[in-house]
Amino acid sequence: MAELTEIRWHARAGQGAVTASRLVAETAMDDGQYMQAMPEYGAERQGAPLKAYTRISPDPIEIHNNILHPDIVVVLDDTLLEVVNVCEGLKPNGTLIVNTRMTGDEVREATRAAADVKIATVDASDIAINTIGRDIPNTPIAGALAKVTGVIDVESLKKYVERSFTGKFSDKVIAGNLASVDRAYEEVHV
Amino acid sequence: MPDVTVLASSGDQMVAEAFRQANPDVLPVYPITPQTIIVEEFDKFVAQGKVHTEFVPVESEHSAMAAAIGASAAGARTVTATASQGLAYMWEELYVAAGMRLPIVMANANRALSAPINIHGDHSDIMGCRDTGWIMYFAENAQEAYDDTLMAFRVAEHPDVMLPVATTLDGFITSHALERCELLDDETVAAFVGEYKPERSLLDTDNPNSFGMFANLGNFYMETKLAMRKAMEGSLDIIKSVGKEFEAVSGRPFEVVKTYGTEDAERVIVVMGSSIGNVRHVAKQLRAKGEKVGVVGLRVFRPFPSNELVAALKDAKAIAVMDRCETVGGQGGPLWQETAAALQSVGITTPTRDYMYGLGGADVTVQLIEEIFEDLKTLEADKAAGKVADVTYKGNR
Numbered sequence: 001m002a003e004l005t006e007i008r009w010h011a012r013a014g015q016g017a018v019t020a021s022r023l024v025a026e027t028a029m030d031d032g033q034y035m036q037a038m039p040e041y042g043a044e045r046q047g048a049p050l051k052a053y054t055r056i057s058p059d060p061i062e063i064h065n066n067i068l069h070p071d072i073v074v075v076l077d078d079t080l081l082e083v084v085n086v087c088e089g090l091k092p093n094g095t096l097i098v099n100t101r102m103t104g105d106e107v108r109e110a111t112r113a114a115a116d117v118k119i120a121t122v123d124a125s126d127i128a129i130n131t132i133g134r135d136i137p138n139t140p141i142a143g144a145l146a147k148v149t150g151v152i153d154v155e156s157l158k159k160y161v162e163r164s165f166t167g168k169f170s171d172k173v174i175a176g177n178l179a180s181v182d183r184a185y186e187e188v189h190v
Numbered sequence: 191m192p193d194v195t196v197l198a199s200s201g202d203q204m205v206a207e208a209f210r211q212a213n214p215d216v217l218p219v220y221p222i223t224p225q226t227i228i229v230e231e232f233d234k235f236v237a238q239g240k241v242h243t244e245f246v247p248v249e250s251e252h253s254a255m256a257a258a259i260g261a262s263a264a265g266a267r268t269v270t271a272t273a274s275q276g277l278a279y280m281w282e283e284l285y286v287a288a289g290m291r292l293p294i295v296m297a298n299a300n301r302a303l304s305a306p307i308n309i310h311g312d313h314s315d316i317m318g319c320r321d322t323g324w325i326m327y328f329a330e331n332a333q334e335a336y337d338d339t340l341m342a343f344r345v346a347e348h349p350d351v352m353l354p355v356a357t358t359l360d361g362f363i364t365s366h367a368l369e370r371c372e373l374l375d376d377e378t379v380a381a382f383v384g385e386y387k388p389e390r391s392l393l394d395t396d397n398p399n400s401f402g403m404f405a406n407l408g409n410f411y412m413e414t415k416l417a418m419r420k421a422m423e424g425s426l427d428i429i430k431s432v433g434k435e436f437e438a439v440s441g442r443p444f445e446v447v448k449t450y451g452t453e454d455a456e457r458v459i460v461v462m463g464s465s466i467g468n469v470r471h472v473a474k475q476l477r478a479k480g481e482k483v484g485v486v487g488l489r490v491f492r493p494f495p496s497n498e499l500v501a502a503l504k505d506a507k508a509i510a511v512m513d514r515c516e517t518v519g520g521q522g523g524p525l526w527q528e529t530a531a532a533l534q535s536v537g538i539t540t541p542t543r544d545y546m547y548g549l550g551g552a553d554v555t556v557q558l559i560e561e562i563f564e565d566l567k568t569l570e571a572d573k574a575a576g577k578v579a580d581v582t583y584k585g586n587r
Binding site: 022025026029033034035036037038039041061062063064065066068 | 196198309310331360362363364366367368369370464465467468470471553554555556
């Protein structure tokens with residue numbers, strides 16, 4: 001059976017997790033992969049904890065349920081670590097990527113992640129503020145995801161960002177987003 | 191060969207694209223979750239001048255179907271879309287559309303019915319109109335939602351059919367999730383769908399006709415119903431031939447009953463909609479371990495493809511039917527009832543069991559499906575021992 005990669009996103013509504021789940025899925029599609037991206041619908045109020053999902057596979061994806069056993073978990077807001085068990089169902093040797101100023105050890109302690117979980121940290125909010133001008137960590141964290149897991153290619157990600165943002169955002173915003181991907185790719189700690 | 195655009199799309203968006211390419215004359219509609227994206231996207235096409243459609247925003251779904259009936263009787267290619275309470279609110283009009291033999295195409299984003307209120311996907315709404323005289327397709331994914339919608343025009347408007355068609359997609363699971371989809375080019379679709387030229391219409395003043403006549407005692411009420419039954423039964427062959435034509439255009443296979451593993455399967459699950467993929471996913475894993483399991487997925491529920499279903503199930507030793515719609519007080523869900531009747535009508539006595547699952551969008555997990563396949567191992571003995579309820583709930587707390 002071909003390899004299916006399942007990603008679960010944790011964020012607060014308004015932080016762009018749904019967009020991130022699609023950004024990663026569509027980048028993979030550009031590279032010839034099959035994909036799914038869907039939020040867990042329900043609590044659509046600013047600041048509420050929410051989950052979103054991305055599936056990527058070289059073959060058509062038949063399963064449509066929520067992702068219960070992700071290969072990768074991405075957390076866009078570290079205040080969620082206290083309220084949500086972000087490691088729930090994470091597969092053995094899975095990867096946890098967190099937007100935070102905490103160290104990897106601090107994240108491991110806070111999440112009680114198993115020893116085999118690979119933890120990556122990146123201050124995507126700070127990167128976003130300094131490149132895009134606002135705290136929207138979703139684009140930079142996709143760059144970190146590309147570096148840590150290789151599930152998407154960082155150059156494909158930038159191409160997709162540039163193409164999909166053109167006509168919708170100013171050149172400055174697009175350049176900021178591309179710079180945020182590069183910085184997160186460089187600065188993510190494993 | 192057609193030009194194909196690969197895009198990341200929700201099922202709703204794909205339905206809107208299919209509507210755009212079919213370029214209907216009239217689209218009366220009222221928005222309701224999870225169908226709303228169809229309306230939003232189509233409204234954009236109207237604003238952008240990409241369709242010539244008369245877009246009629248109405249004040250309710252009852253009015254949407256009433257307007258659709260008027261437009262279709264006038265001779266217009268007419269489409270609409272709805273879900274859940276909206277479809278329920280249309281109910282009496284659905285019979286009128288079918289009885290007047292109007293080839294309206296309607297997309298339904300399958301959703302639970304209140305109470306309790308729930309916006310998520312199940313088949314409660316669409317199953318409520320299974321006897322109204324509408325042809326019913328069930329899409330497994332966003333791609334099928336698009337494909338079914340295009341085929342629906344050909345089937346509905348076929349002179350030997352002339353019945354309304356509902357193309358359905360599971361709320362949120364298919365309507366809202368983003369998937370890799372393929373869009374055919376506009377010219378290819380226009381050639382496939384063709385122009386609608388009604389044989390009879392209200393606006394054909396050279397050949398005046400009446401629609402929706404009084405048919406009281408002594409008139410032709412029974413005969414009208416018989417004609418509908420014949421047209422519905424005959425539509426299955428047309429659904430298949432249109433499907434084969436579409437297969438040639440799109441390269442995607444079309445079967446009214448999709449099977450996996452049934453050539454040697456002892457334990458088989460019958461299922462519809464987005465869950466077909468989930469069950470096939472699990473069946474593939476189990477077959478890789480040597481378990482003789484199979485899947486039968488229905489893409490068309492009306493007309494009910496009895497012969498095709500029986501052919502797929504005839505060698506099974508135990509059959510589970512998964513119903514995503516409660517029929518409180520009935521012997522089982524709609525899919526189980528039809529399956530059991532189809533088997534019984536040809537003398538097959540294979541034990542069956544009905545599973546209620548996924549109501550109100552409850553997640554259809556791998557574990558849930560594995561449990562059903564596991565249950566089937568002892569179904570015959572369990573039934574003999576009286577250990578099996580007629581209707582079994584799965585996935586509830």
